[in-house]
Amino acid sequence: MNVLSLFDGISCGRVALDRANIKVSKYYASEIDKTAIKISENNHSDIEQIGNVNDIQSWNLPTIDLLLGGSPCQDFSRGATISNKVRTGLKGDRSNLFWKYLEAKHKFNPKYFLLENVVMPKEHEEIITMSLGVEPIKINSNLVSFQNRERLYWTNIPGVSPPEDRSISFQDYKDTNFDYCSQFKVNQTASRLKMWGDGVSGNCPNVTYRNKVNCVTLKQDRHKNSGLIEFDGFCRYLTRRELELSQTLNIGYTDSVSYNQACKAIGNGWTVDVIAHILSSMEK
Template sequence: MNRRYLMRILSLFDGISVAQVALEKAGITYNEYFASEINKDSITVTKDNYPNTVHIGDVTKIDKSIISNLGKIDLLVGGSPCQGISRSKNGRLNLDDPRSKLFFEYVRIRDWIIKNNNPDVKFLLENVKPNKETLEIMNEHMGCEATEIDSVLVSAQRRKRLYWTNIYFGDLPEDKGIKIKDIVYDNTYKVFQDERIENTKTFTKNYVKWDISGKGYGSQQDRAYYLDGTMCTIPKQQTESKTSIYLGGDKYRRSHPIEIERMQNLPDNYTSIIKSPNKRMGLCGDGWTADVVAHMFKGLKVK
């Protein structure tokens, strides 16, 4: 099978470097991988799995002198912070949010590369789906319309994300029909029972929910997902309490960090250098679903 050999890749908001996992899965080889990331735990995970990664610091401090010294960039990837544009957030500021306006840093660097470094650079940007007005602004700045892909096609979690790219990858990934039961690592992990749950629980399409506090509704921590179903989008915060699994009867359990890694198509123990299970899972939730990105990266191969 023919491949395109990429000399240099630049990843902005690199996180735990799921892009490198996806490149491997897609059979794409590369010489140098430069990463912009400021979270220490994310950098630690990346260095543990890909020790040759060259970290170049804060994206806001990357100027033309830094990019010029990297050499010709063949592929630019990134997933700018989504907190300000997520429709699940009340009172969101959209692209005026100091985190989400980092989208413009990606655009700034992408445009500079096209003009001064490599006019044929391939690019990929991932983010959540914003409101219509914000989406139009993002499409305009990216110069292309976003494609929506739900990770449930290749994973046991429902995770709809938008991808802006000039990589032609054809159809959406094939639906593998993966369920939580297919990625189970340990069904005895942190099993719990609570009589208060049994007194208030109800069954919905995707999960069991309960209302111990008497608020009249259950928050994301007050639910457990069916083994023969799919998980919610893996969250970044309080991941362990928000990804519980229903075992049947009056038994429930927490998801194991390895199961959360599998829901993002990561190798088992990819984040194991981080000792806190909740931090490990949160780092996964802050990343990409590797097989979705690998599907797009396969468009880099020579036909």
């Protein structure tokens, strides 16, 4: 199978294909973020990076069997409302890259396609649905991980439905090693700890005792239940291992970059087991 992955990020699609036991002949990745590419190349020697998606018309590729993509979501998300006052949606500088995905779909005419994005205003969802000709499937990553992450998936792969709930609790995966956890201690003066905790004893009324964490982002102290944890007298962020597990990535997948770089890259990635579940329907 030849695969083209747009906005490839850290190649979660490649990991998902392996996990679904789908043989890949060639995996072409379009990505411009250097950190994401570094993580991808550190884990996969067979991926061919083909550059910026804006250069799509110059790409000379063989028959593409599967087109993957998670076009940038920032102009659809709630965060866009906070920073830009209004959600610019498909007209935004980043989320309008959906049209490049559609261009690739028309140019390469893959047998199967899969597009992922955030839950968005209905007007934008309907435009994407009409453009792709399929209704989206809403899946929350909390069915296969300890992360609440509701997303829309448009695909022509037949027979796809949400995965069964594995009832995975964060408490069963939470790190407890003191030396390791100490590396992720919160700087109280630089964080919003006082907003969510008391800022003195280290009390963090967030995910400390919860079964699920909220959608992982670079800023774990942005909202309640984002990622602050009370631990042995101090407050800490989610560890690198916990972040990787929240997206069902292999432990150590982001070891080639700094912790902050990993936070961003993981947050921009896919929940691997959700993608593997969807792709496995191709074999059926």
